[in-house]
Amino acid sequence: MEDRICLLITKPPHTSEGGKRVCGLTRRARERGVSVAIYLIGDGVLFAKKNLEGNVAITPDQFVSIRAGLNDLLARGITTDKLEYGIEAVEDIEDLFIEDAMEKSRLVVTW
Amino acid sequence: MVESKKTLALMLFAGPYGKQDADHMCRIAESALKRGYGVRIFLYGDGVHAQMNGQNPLSFLNIGEYLTKLNEMGAEIKSCVRCSTARGYKEGEFDELLDRYPSSKAIDAVKIYTLYSFIDMIRECDRIMTFGGI
Numbered sequence: 001m002e003d004r005i006c007l008l009i010t011k012p013p014h015t016s017e018g019g020k021r022v023c024g025l026t027r028r029a030r031e032r033g034v035s036v037a038i039y040l041i042g043d044g045v046l047f048a049k050k051n052l053e054g055n056v057a058i059t060p061d062q063f064v065s066i067r068a069g070l071n072d073l074l075a076r077g078i079t080t081d082k083l084e085y086g087i088e089a090v091e092d093i094e095d096l097f098i099e100d101a102m103e104k105s106r107l108v109v110t111w
Numbered sequence: 112m113v114e115s116k117k118t119l120a121l122m123l124f125a126g127p128y129g130k131q132d133a134d135h136m137c138r139i140a141e142s143a144l145k146r147g148y149g150v151r152i153f154l155y156g157d158g159v160h161a162q163m164n165g166q167n168p169l170s171f172l173n174i175g176e177y178l179t180k181l182n183e184m185g186a187e188i189k190s191c192v193r194c195s196t197a198r199g200y201k202e203g204e205f206d207e208l209l210d211r212y213p214s215s216k217a218i219d220a221v222k223i224y225t226l227y228s229f230i231d232m233i234r235e236c237d238r239i240m241t242f243g244g245i
Contacts, residue, residue, distance in 0.1 A: 008240065010135050042131045094142035101238055102117055102148060110240045 004035040006105035008097060009044035013052060018111045022047075023058055025109075030063045037105060039097040040068040044111070048087045049078060060086035069093040118149035120236035122229070123158035125243025127174035132243035133161050137177040139240070144184045151236060152181070153229045154190035154221065158243060159198055162190050162214075162221040175218050182220035189224040189232075190217070 007026070013019035022038075029036045038058065040047050047058060048068040060066045070089045073080070080089050090096060101108045121140055127133040140150045154161055166175035182188055192212050195201050201223055203213045211222035233239060 010132065010242070042135055094138045095146070098119075098139065098142045098146055098148070101240075102119065102143070102146075108238050108240060110242065110244075 003033070004037060004105045005029060005107045005109065006037045006039070006097070006101045008039045008041065008101075008108065008110045009047060010042040011111055012043040012046045019047070022111055026058055026064060030061070033063065036064045037100050038064065038066045039093060039100070040066065041072055041093055041097075042069075043072075043076075045069060045072045045076060045078060048073065048083045048089075050082055050084050052084075057084070059084055067093060067096060116147065116149050117237040118151060118235060119143045120232045120239045121150065121152045122239065122241045123152065123154050123161060123243055124156045124241065126157040126160035127166070128168055128171050130243065133158075133174045133177075134172050136240075136242040137172070137174065137181060140181050140186055141177075141184070144181065144186060149236075150181065150186040151232045152178075152186055152188040153232055154188070154194070155229070156191075156194055156243075157198075159190045159194045159200060162188075162195070162200065162217040162223075164216055164218050179218055179220040188221045189228050190221050191226050191229070192223050193226065195223045 011018050026036050045068045066087045067090050068087055070091045073089055121136050123133060123136050125132040143150050161174050166173055178188055192201060200214045200216050201212045206213050214223055
């Protein structure tokens with residue numbers, strides 16, 4: 001199994017320390033060459049918006065992939081043109097998350 | 112469908128309707144069951160309110176009905192007896208025949224059980240996910 005962790009985020013970026021912890025964890029994992037797969041659902045999709053302030057922005061790259069639930073985005077008025085570059089909006093996010101969490105990742109953390 | 116059946120344990124700390132935690136947990140449980148994984152759910156703290164009989168939300172997902180559906184699909188669902196007692200669900204001592212603490216206020220799909228069963232759940236599962244924590 002690839003050295004990979006999977007994060008499920010359901011909370012918004014600015015209402016608790018969770019946002020900063022997620023960003024910190026992702027940065028440190030990236031520095032160590034660990035892949036991070038981030039799934040955003042519910043209010044967690046607010047992490048996907050462009051130009052977030054307050055040190056909570058996460059950007060996809062070769063180590064970090066980010067998927068956001070399309071229905072949750074649209075329910076909050078976030079159209080795909082408002083997403084950070086590289087973040088994927090997907091309809092079947094629960095199915096993709098389960099596949100990743102159960103088969104591809106060594107560790108799963110929910111926030 | 113997966114070949115060797117892995118098991119997912121889900122813990123719910125928040126009650127339904129105030130936040131979306133119960134919705135998220137149920138959707139993920141359904142997705143896991145459809146893909147052939149075992150699913151075990153434990154309701155803890157205010158999460159035990161998800162077991163209430165007769166839920167009738169006007170515009171939200173009915174979590175009581177969703178848990179019943181998940182149970183019919185194969186999910187094992189238990190709730191903490193201490194949390195259930197504190198919130199008025201438990202109505203007597205453990206019933207060996209029913210394999211649960213009795214409650215007319217809880218849906219049949221959920222068994223009120225000791226917290227020790229959650230420890231077993233953790234020991235036996237492949238992944239644990241929590242919903243509604245701080």
